[in-house]
Amino acid sequence: xxxxxxxxxxxxxxxxxxxxxxxxxxxxxxxxxxxxxxxxxxxxxxxxxxxxxxxxxxxxxxxxxxxxxxxxxxxxxxxxxxxxxxxxxxxxxxxxxxxxxxxxxxxxxxxxxxxxxxxxxxxxxxxxxxxxxxxxxxxxxxxxxxxxxxxxxxxx
Amino acid sequence: xxxxxxxxxxxxxxxxxxxxxxxxxxxxxxxxxxxxxxxxxxxxxxxxxxxxxxxxxxxxxxxxxxxxxxxxxxxxxxxxxxxxxxxxxxxxxxx
Numbered sequence: 001x002x003x004x005x006x007x008x009x010x011x012x013x014x015x016x017x018x019x020x021x022x023x024x025x026x027x028x029x030x031x032x033x034x035x036x037x038x039x040x041x042x043x044x045x046x047x048x049x050x051x052x053x054x055x056x057x058x059x060x061x062x063x064x065x066x067x068x069x070x071x072x073x074x075x076x077x078x079x080x081x082x083x084x085x086x087x088x089x090x091x092x093x094x095x096x097x098x099x100x101x102x103x104x105x106x107x108x109x110x111x112x113x114x115x116x117x118x119x120x121x122x123x124x125x126x127x128x129x130x131x132x133x134x135x136x137x138x139x140x141x142x143x144x145x146x147x148x149x150x151x152x153x154x155x156x
Numbered sequence: 157x158x159x160x161x162x163x164x165x166x167x168x169x170x171x172x173x174x175x176x177x178x179x180x181x182x183x184x185x186x187x188x189x190x191x192x193x194x195x196x197x198x199x200x201x202x203x204x205x206x207x208x209x210x211x212x213x214x215x216x217x218x219x220x221x222x223x224x225x226x227x228x229x230x231x232x233x234x235x236x237x238x239x240x241x242x243x244x245x246x247x248x249x250x251x
Contacts, residue, residue, distance in 0.1 A: 127235055127243060131205050131219065134163035134232040144159035144228060147190040151183050154171040 158190055158222070162231040169216070169234035178213035185212050193222045193229045203244060206232045217241075 145153070162170065174182045188196050189210070197208025197220065206219035217237045221230040 127205055127233070127240070130165065130235075131232050134165060135221070135230070137165075138161050138163045138230040138232065141161055144161050146157075147160060147183075147186040150160050150162065150170075150186055151174065154167070154174045154182075155179075156171070156175045 158193055158227050158229045160186065160190060160229050160231060163233070166218070166231045166234050170218075170231075173213055173216065173234070181213050185210055185218060189218075189220070189229050189231075193220065194224075197222075200244060205235075205240070205243070209240060209244075211237055 170182060170186075173179075193208065197210050199208055200206050200219065207221045209217045209219045212218045212234065215237055216234050217240045218234055219232045219240070221232065222228075223230065
């Protein structure tokens with residue numbers, strides 16, 4: 001494991017924490033980029049309120065893996081969203097957070113050996129964000145359908 | 157009877173499915189949603205993916221919210237069934 005320090009210019013509003021890369025596992029998952037584009041593109045997020053909800057559930061998912069500092073992580077994720085930092089920076093940050101000293105070496109080994117957990121979190125975040133976006137868009141619509149009307153419109 | 161209110165992304169996916177071999181199944185699901193959405197769907201519990209979901213076709217599910225006051229069904233997403241099931245039911249962390 002290799003430790004590094006966050007760029008203070010980029011993260012001036014945040015406390016500096018150690019960042020540790022672990023074989024760039026997150027970068028190997030193509031979905032990460034897709035999800036992070038959603039997170040970093042404000043236009044695709046329903047609203048700040050929905051973003052909070054989305055991030056809250058994201059934190060819940062990560063918390064289920066043993067992360068302790070949910071409030072700080074939530075704040076940090078909001079920071080990334082507002083600052084529109086790059087995907088790589090987010091990945092480095094999050095992987096560093098998962099490698100917090102308070103987490104056991106056993107969890108580190110689990111993270112390394114069970115890629116499915118990372119995929120689970122990514123799937124979770126993606127569906128939460130898509131749902132938040134869908135809720136916003138359905139609320140804006142004025143036209144409601146009977147099933148037959150909808151079927152007629154759906155059929156090419 | 158309930159009115160249906162699909163999100164644009166749900167509408168796009170449903171259109172794709174209804175123009176495939178799954179047409180009859182999707183038609184049946186939409187008609188059933190119109191009649192009895194709460195009893196038809198499986199509850200999503202407290203997850204942020206909607207109130208209920210139903211399986212659609214062999215590979216997809218429809219997630220939705222029921223507004224009893226307005227007699228309306230907001231159709232949210234049409235995610236891959238296996239992915240939704242994994243997120244809702246099957247996945248267990250080993251610790």
